[in-house]
Amino acid sequence: MRHVHVPAPRVARSEPVSGAAPRGLGDKARWYLPAALSSDLLGAGVPVALAFEASHQPRPIICAVGAAFAWAGVQTLRRRYSARALGESRGALPVLHDWLILLGVLAVARAATGESSHPLVSLAALLPALLVTLVCHKLTYRHLAAARREAQAVSRVLVIGEPDAAESVIAHLAGRTDHPYVVVGALPVGPGRTTSGVPVPARLAHEMPAAPAGDADTVLAAVRGLRADLVLVAPGARLAGERLRRVAWALHDAGLELAVFPGLVEISVKRLETLSAGGLAVLRVAPPVRRGVQPVLKSVLDRAGAGLGLLVLAPVFLALVTAIRLGSPGPAFYRQRRIGRDGVPFVMWKFRTMVVDADQRKAELAGANENDGHMFKMRRDPRITRVGRFLRRTSLDELPQLINVLTGRMSLVGPRPPLPEEVAEYDEVELRRLTVRPGMTGLWQISGRSDLSWDETIQLDLQYVDNWSFTSDVDLVARTFRAVVDGRGAY
Incomplete structure (x- = not known):
């Protein structure tokens, strides 16, 4: 029987090394908003002014000011300056979406005012806005990620529910x-043992x-x-309907936030839709994308x-073929x-990274396997050649x-392609990762690769299978370049 990795309940993220209590979202660095x-x-504004001045376009200063305030206006309407959004990672696609909205806004303004600047010059002058915003988001995200490793600028969460659910x-x-999110306490409903160690x-x-x-007085x-x-x-059965409604009223009257966990895990928010049926709040879960335009675009890509x-x-x-052939005897592929x-x-x-008889020597190294599942991984596998180690890194x-x-x-993007002997030991859950084409890169590639446990690998693969979209593939390809440069988990 293989070892199953189950993360132990812990509250380490809620207590920094210094022993101080975790600090809430209001403690985000104050320079995020002005930055x-x-x-x-x-x-x-600056690129538009410089580009328009250099190309002798009409009214460069007025156009620069208009572009600057239009971009800030789009970001404001999209709530990018809210305390909750500042510093959070949204990836490149949301910023690109905002930038395309800016182009639409300026196109309407251009038609309404009769502005006569050259369209290509205008487009080129607006490109730096996209790049500068992306860089700013990356810097604030890195700073926020470092702060959260010290339990700062986190969301302090109180969990309420029946003991097992909580x-x-x-x-x-x-x-x-x-x-x-850092759990700072729990309010169990009814009797029952709690083992997580959080305050009750x-x-x-x-x-x-x-x-x-x-209930309201206790919760508040x-x-x-x-x-x-x-x-x-x-x-659960003990906290639903009218009882939950009264708790929500009390929290909202006190200006506090309430979130309800629906029992779903690893479901992308893109697949969720809130509906109302006869006064009931209903959460609709869209099926995974399997047909339509997006799979065609994926195939074309x-x-x-x-x-x-x-x-x-x-x-x-x-x-590389030359280096492999010179480095050790055997074929390059x-x-x-x-x-x-x-x-x-x-x-x-x-490309071949091991000695030619690597498959025959695998059995004698079985006891040194460092992976806890069906895959075979060794950090210092003696079968890997000198050139092969560089190629893997x-x-x-x-x-x-x-x-x-x-x-x-x-x-290009998908779960890792498994070996036949691995698939022979798959259970029903693990077989689901075979419902899509395997990929050269995927969530496992940007999340640690060989450093991941078997259960973490399966979890990431199933998350991809169920929540795939064309835009997520584009984002994963972009993030793969950083993972390759970093080299973490590649051996």
Whole structure:
């Protein structure tokens, strides 16, 4: 039986090394807002003024001021300057979306005022606004991420729910670091053991109290005592309907936030839609994207990207083939049978990074496997050649998989293609990762690669399978370049 990695419930993220209490969202650095606002105003205004002046366009100063305030206005309407949004990672696509809105706003303004500047000059002058804003977001995000490692500028959460449900939510939040929430306390509903170690200042009664303010007083006292920013409810049979409604009223009347955990995990917010049915709040979950325009765009991106990559990288291929052949005896390419979409096997291409008899020597190294699942991984595998170690560190050994992408067996983005012996041990959940084409890169590539446990790898693959979209693929390709440069988990 293989070892299953289960993150232990912990509250480490709620207590920094110094031992001080976690500081709430209101403690974000005060320079975030002036930095964001000034970078948007100057990033849009200065390039327009300089470009218009250099190309002798009419009214450069007026156009520069208009562009600057239009860009800041778009960001304001999109709530990019709110305390909750400042410093948070949104990726490049939301910024690009905002920038395209800016182009539309300025196009309308141009038509309304009869402004006669050259369209291409205007477009080129507005490009720096996009780049400057992206750089500013990246800098503030890095600063905020460092602060949150010290439990600063986090959202202090009070969890309410039946003991088992509350413990599940606490364990899930404690086992992940890709969110700003720190659980500072819990209010269990009814009797039951709690093992997470978070403070339990009180308990809510097993049944709804006769006094309307019974639950409300308990919750508000806990919020004030723990200085919570958010109350997260894990609803159940004992906390639903009218009882939950009264708690919500009390919190909202006090100016506090309430969030309800619907019991769903790893579902992208893009697939969620709130509906109302006869006064009931209903959460609709859209099915994963399997048909339509987006899969066609993905296929076009795969084939075009692979074809262009093979053409442009031909000199690199030649240099690597020469280095591999000179570094150790044997062929430059390594072909291996892998399992693709719907369990169909295919031959995957890679540059050879090991000695030629590596497969025969795998059995004798089984006891040194450092992965806790079906995969075999060793940080210092003696079968890897000197050139092969460099190729793995830089991920250059993966480049021949562009051939598999070009032939349609793989995609640029997708789950890692597994070996047949790995698939033979898959359970029903793990088999779901085979419902899409495997990829050269994916969530596992940008999240630690070989440093991930088996369960973390499966979790990321299923998250991709269920929440895939064309724009997420584009974002993952962009983030892969950083992961390759960083090299973390590549061995």
